[in-house]
Amino acid sequence: MRAVQYRTIGGAPEVVEIERPTPGPGQVLLEVTAAGICHSDDFVMNLPAEQYTYGLPLTLGHEGAGRVVELGPGAEGVEVGTNVVVYGPWGCGVCHLCAQGKENYCPRAAELGIYPPGLGAPGALAEFMVVDSPRHLVPIGDLDPVKTVPLTDAGLTPYHAIKRSLGKLRAGSAAVVIGTGGLGHLAIQILRALSPARVIALDVTDDKLALATAVGAHDVVLSDAGAAANVRRLLGGRGAQLVLDFVGAQPTIDTAMAVADVESDVTIVGITNTPAAAQVGFFRQAYEASVTVPYWGSRSELIELVDLAHQGVFDVHTETFAMADAPAAYERLAAGTLTGRAVVVP
């Protein structure tokens, strides 16, 4: 079968021919119907050898959708032919955090050699993929796999980040979204669906800001050195109750801290290869502002998101690519010229 692999440190992803996998005990084989491309892949492929821990060659793709085609011995609870999306941050399944569905925070996964598909285990950028357990599959019924696969990360990560702050998003509140790409354009929609907050979106080009407006941002602001002042002007001098930074570079973290109101949440989702940090402490941050770095989301949250998708809540913007063009999609991602999520259809 064909797959997209990262094979050499610093190299570009390659389309290669590899053996079709067979599901082992308890596992499920999917015929992949769609696989999303995430900016985190770019982070991973820019790590120097001494920080790279994902194994080589690595079949990429941690956003996967597929059709169940084969069950390994003893695998139960899902039927051949079912259309599903894959919950990616696999955990041990038995610890206290996994018992709550928070496998993204399983403290035992690494020591047990359990890694997400595309981030250690073979990923979804292939014609077929093996999923470790039926519990990692969420049926999607007649939803379009291309429009649904981004929910597994580009949707799930902001959904989790927003849900934990919903109590602060009362009427009259504001939420700032920095970076309106794959994750950010879904964050805007999740905010609009779940809260009465005024949503202000920041990005670096008019095209990106146009997408933000199209998916429901109340206001848009260019992300430059004057951004924080411009956001505060829009808010009558006040700050926002939730700031989501989907870039995570020093300039955006500084903007995030500068627009945070008292008792707000500053949630840094973006990951960069250059060190960046929030300045915290007296005179550096708003009183009782909490700074946090969430990772992905829980199994139950993905089920909730798929329910929202069935209600027609999301307008997921995608650009689709054939597998042969996946390397070009990664180039577009790195260049910042994609609109919404890049999705590969094998």
Ligand code: NAD
């Ligand atoms: P993306 O490339 O689709 O979107 C990033 C957006 O940020 C683009 O629209 C880009 O124009 C914009 N941007 C770049 N520089 C900016 C600046 N200075 N100010 C404002 N906007 C700017 O990326 P994505 O796939 O949506 O991922 C976003 C980030 O989230 C990445 O860093 C990724 O690694 C990270 N991520 C984290 C988690 C997690 O669990 N914490 C999960 C998924 C992705």
Ligand code: ZN
């Ligand atoms: Zn990701």
Ligand code: ZN
């Ligand atoms: Zn666990």
